[in-house]
Amino acid sequence: MALVNITTNSSTALNTSQWNCEHSSKFQRFSKGIFYGENPLNHTLSVITLQASLVCFSTSWLQFFLAPLGEGSFIPQVLAGLLTGPTILGGIKSVKRWLFPAKPFYVCNTISFLGCVFFLFLVGIKIEPSMVMRTGRKTWAIGLCSFVFPVLLSILCALAIRQTLNPETDLYKSIYYIAIFLSGGSFHVTATLLEDLKLLNSEVGQLALSSSMVSGAVSAMWEVFIITRQQSTLQKKKDKSSIMMIISLVVLVIFICFVLRPIMLWMIRKTPKGKPIKESYIISVFLMLLVCSFAGEFIGEHFLVGPILLGLAVPEGPPLGSALVERLDNIVSGVFMPLYYLNSSSSFKIYLIDGRSLAVVQPVAFISFFGKVLGAMLPCLYSNMPLTDSLCLALLISAQGITHLLHLQTCQYLRVIDDQTYVQMVISLIWLTAVSTPVVKFLYDPSKSYLSLNRGKTIEHAPPNAVLPLMACIHLEENTLPMINVIEMSNSTIESPIFLYVLHLIQLVGRSAPVLMDHQLDFNFSQVSYHSQSIINAFKSYEQQHTGNMMVKLFTSISPYESMHDEICMQAAKQRACMLIMPFHMQWRSTQIIELAHPIRDLNLNLLRNAPCSVGILVERGNVINNNPLTTVSFYSVGIVFIEGSDDREALSYAMRMAGHPNVTVTVIRLIEPGKKSRTYVDTDPDGDLIHKFKVDFIEIKRHDYREEVVRDSVEMVNVIRSLEGCYDLILVGRCHDSESPLFSGLTEWNEYPELGCVGDMLVSSDSNFDGSVLVVQQQHRVGVSRNDLNNSLNAKQETITILEVPRETKMRQ
Numbered sequence: 001m002a003l004v005n006i007t008t009n010s011s012t013a014l015n016t017s018q019w020n021c022e023h024s025s026k027f028q029r030f031s032k033g034i035f036y037g038e039n040p041l042n043h044t045l046s047v048i049t050l051q052a053s054l055v056c057f058s059t060s061w062l063q064f065f066l067a068p069l070g071e072g073s074f075i076p077q078v079l080a081g082l083l084t085g086p087t088i089l090g091g092i093k094s095v096k097r098w099l100f101p102a103k104p105f106y107v108c109n110t111i112s113f114l115g116c117v118f119f120l121f122l123v124g125i126k127i128e129p130s131m132v133m134r135t136g137r138k139t140w141a142i143g144l145c146s147f148v149f150p151v152l153l154s155i156l157c158a159l160a161i162r163q164t165l166n167p168e169t170d171l172y173k174s175i176y177y178i179a180i181f182l183s184g185g186s187f188h189v190t191a192t193l194l195e196d197l198k199l200l201n202s203e204v205g206q207l208a209l210s211s212s213m214v215s216g217a218v219s220a221m222w223e224v225f226i227i228t229r230q231q232s233t234l235q236k237k238k239d240k241s242s243i244m245m246i247i248s249l250v251v252l253v254i255f256i257c258f259v260l261r262p263i264m265l266w267m268i269r270k271t272p273k274g275k276p277i278k279e280s281y282i283i284s285v286f287l288m289l290l291v292c293s294f295a296g297e298f299i300g301e302h303f304l305v306g307p308i309l310l311g312l313a314v315p316e317g318p319p320l321g322s323a324l325v326e327r328l329d330n331i332v333s334g335v336f337m338p339l340y341y342l343n344s345s346s347s348f349k350i351y352l353i354d355g356r357s358l359a360v361v362q363p364v365a366f367i368s369f370f371g372k373v374l375g376a377m378l379p380c381l382y383s384n385m386p387l388t389d390s391l392c393l394a395l396l397i398s399a400q401g402i403t404h405l406l407h408l409q410t411c412q413y414l415r416v417i418d419d420q421t422y423v424q425m426v427i428s429l430i431w432l433t434a435v436s437t438p439v440v441k442f443l444y445d446p447s448k449s450y451l452s453l454n455r456g457k458t459i460e461h462a463p464p465n466a467v468l469p470l471m472a473c474i475h476l477e478e479n480t481l482p483m484i485n486v487i488e489m490s491n492s493t494i495e496s497p498i499f500l501y502v503l504h505l506i507q508l509v510g511r512s513a514p515v516l517m518d519h520q521l522d523f524n525f526s527q528v529s530y531h532s533q534s535i536i537n538a539f540k541s542y543e544q545q546h547t548g549n550m551m552v553k554l555f556t557s558i559s560p561y562e563s564m565h566d567e568i569c570m571q572a573a574k575q576r577a578c579m580l581i582m583p584f585h586m587q588w589r590s591t592q593i594i595e596l597a598h599p600i601r602d603l604n605l606n607l608l609r610n611a612p613c614s615v616g617i618l619v620e621r622g623n624v625i626n627n628n629p630l631t632t633v634s635f636y637s638v639g640i641v642f643i644e645g646s647d648d649r650e651a652l653s654y655a656m657r658m659a660g661h662p663n664v665t666v667t668v669i670r671l672i673e674p675g676k677k678s679r680t681y682v683d684t685d686p687d688g689d690l691i692h693k694f695k696v697d698f699i700e701i702k703r704h705d706y707r708e709e710v711v712r713d714s715v716e717m718v719n720v721i722r723s724l725e726g727c728y729d730l731i732l733v734g735r736c737h738d739s740e741s742p743l744f745s746g747l748t749e750w751n752e753y754p755e756l757g758c759v760g761d762m763l764v765s766s767d768s769n770f771d772g773s774v775l776v777v778q779q780q781h782r783v784g785v786s787r788n789d790l791n792n793s794l795n796a797k798q799e800t801i802t803i804l805e806v807p808r809e810t811k812m813r814q
Contacts, residue, residue, distance in 0.1 A: 115336020124311015143214025
């Protein structure tokens with residue numbers, strides 16, 4: 001027989017233990033399998049694997065139903081833990097016998113707490129402490145008020161309720177702790193919620209992040225002080241224990257800052273630029289993590305204090321911070337944390353819920369939540385922020401999540417609160433967060449902030465001989481030269497200069513808050529990646545060659561792909577850009593086809609739906625790449641396929657500007673139906689007016705040309721498009737046309753790349769031999785409409801955007 005020591009979570013004594021007897025042959029580590037007559041559920045590893053599978057499946061199932069309602073990831077995770085844990089599913093005797101026996105469950109307990117160590121380490125890595133010092137007065141006001149207001153209101157509420165309670169009850173003793181811990185904020189919870197709602201790059205999201213950093217820092221210091229004080233009260237010698245714990249904690253912080261952090265900085269210096277960090281360095285940091293966790297437990301603090309302090313000391317971003325996040329993020333979020341939620345449900349005893357405790361804790365929780373919302377809204381309203389935006393920001397800051405649950409379990413373990421109060425506080429944590437987050441999803445539209453800044457900024461409607469503001473986005477170093485060639489063709493002159501805003505886009509890895517670096521204000525290469533340096537140098541050299549008629553402003557945006565379009569649109573609106581040029585997600589080379597990360601395609605689709613200006617998608621097919629205006633004089637042949645509509649007019653307007661360049665030849669090919677051939681172009685329609693203007697201004701110049709092609713159906717149109725292969729370096733086409741025209745009959749159903757439109761797809765599809773480049777243009781004239789209206793109008797004007805993967809002979813993924 002074997003004895004298993006099971007420590008209970010009772011609040012009456014920390015040393016209370018139970019002793020259960022088991023057969024020594026039961027719950028060994030590995031099973032021989034059912035074919036050898038063994039039950040896999042009699043083995044620890046099999047039971048833990050089944051527990052993890054159940055909670056992960058439940059989490060995915062709940063996220064599928066709750067995510068469209070606006071719920072973040074926390075609510076499905078905690079509900080999945082309660083449903084599959086001992087609270088509900090484990091309450092069934094037959095299930096509890098096989099799925100939640102004592103020994104495997106407490107092995108799962110140990111694994112889940114190890115997951116918490118890595119989780120809080122990741123939280124610390126993603127936090128940038130310097131953000132607190134860089135925030136403005138408005139951010140400090142929101143952060144401090146969102147902490148002070150709930151503390152004051154909830155303590156007053158607790159004081160009033162305490163007068164009705166029996167002094168001998170646990171609720172009477174812990175009511176003030178309940179008020180304080182329910183008032184705390186968390187930067188990680190706010191950042192995770194913003195990521196779930198895809199609002200990290202929004203105006204309200206940025207303000208919520210910086211404000212939650214302030215309130216989270218103040219809350220953390222306050223809670224650490226209370227926990228340290230409570231730890232000292234559990235010791236028999238109360239005179240010096242508290243002072244020694246505080247001194248030891250300070251020594252641990254000094255050791256991390258002045259010993260471990262310099263070691264990590266040395267690792268970064270030893271890593272060549274652009275190269276991944278050594279695996280031995282990663283393992284060394286993991287050893288530091290375990291040592292810091294043990295040190296926190298050794299000095300009497302919680303074992304989770306050391307990991308978060310070490311995480312804060314890790315230099316954010318690449319190469320070290322990003323590498324650590326890449327190694328740990330998936331396994332922690334996919335395996336360890338589901339087991340933690342399953343394990344935490346064992347402390348949630350549903351039979352302890354009664355009306356009396358419900359009437360005490362829930363009002364305090366609601367008043368605390370109301371105080372957070374009120375405290376965050378008042379500074380916003382004072383600074384003339386709209387009421388809707390103020391409410392959404394307050395709800396984002398007031399949301400609760402995993403870090404609050406960890407604090408509650410620590411309070412339960414240290415007897416700050418009893419089991420009954422813990423259950424009530426978890427209930428309040430769930431319902432308050434579940435109610436508030438959908439409000440943000442349905443009230444706040446980030447596109448309104450930048451759609452309202454731009455009014456009809458298109459190339460077609462831009463005044464002649466005026467400054468042309470363009471924005472170019474770069475993903476990789478290979479996008480630089482094709483983009484410079486397009487800008488060179490755009491004919492920047494002293495009379496009509498170009499203001500070019502270059503945005504280097506980098507995926508957010510290794511930090512929670514997105515970053516936008518303006519290289520004019522702080523041209524510090526130590527803050528940018530190795531690839532950003534080469535991109536910056538190339539555009540700076542191009543600007544120097546065109547002094548007087550070209551101005552280039554360089555930015556680096558580090559943000560998640562899911563919300564990157566909000567950052568791009570906001571910058572395009574602020575800079576009053578007429579056109580935003582984006583690289584296509586596929587790149588053609590002489591020996592291979594390079595397909596970039598799939599989120600880049602989704603990014604382009606989001607920009608087509610939401611951009612406050614015209615959008616051009618640049619597809620690189622070969623010839624333009626061979627020209628290098630930085631070193632030689634380049635000549636370009638440009639063709640425009642003109643059919644009808646605002647997108648074609650925008651493409652032709654851009655081509656007419658290119659036609660003024662002495663080294664550019666422009667040819668307009670207009671495809672018309674037979675019934676429209678005799679139509680008079682002057683003073684009849686916008687298409688005809690622009691065609692007439694091109695003829696008057698440029699057709700007499702010998703290097704430019706205009707021709708019409710009469711096409712009766714889609715087959716003849718395809719033949720004309722195919723005839724252009726090998727004739728031009730760059731072809732401009734409009735994205736959308738009249739889909740009811742017989743010219744497009746049957747074409748939309750076979751598009752490989754619907755975001756390029758019918759004509760662009762013909763030139764770029766896998767069976768095309770076109771070796772030039774294509775710029776697909778969409779004119780943005782729907783300024784001021786909501787996101788839903790914009791999506792509906794796009795769907796009505798063009799086919800539903802679907803993704804069709806076509807196998808190719810040569811493909812390399814990056």
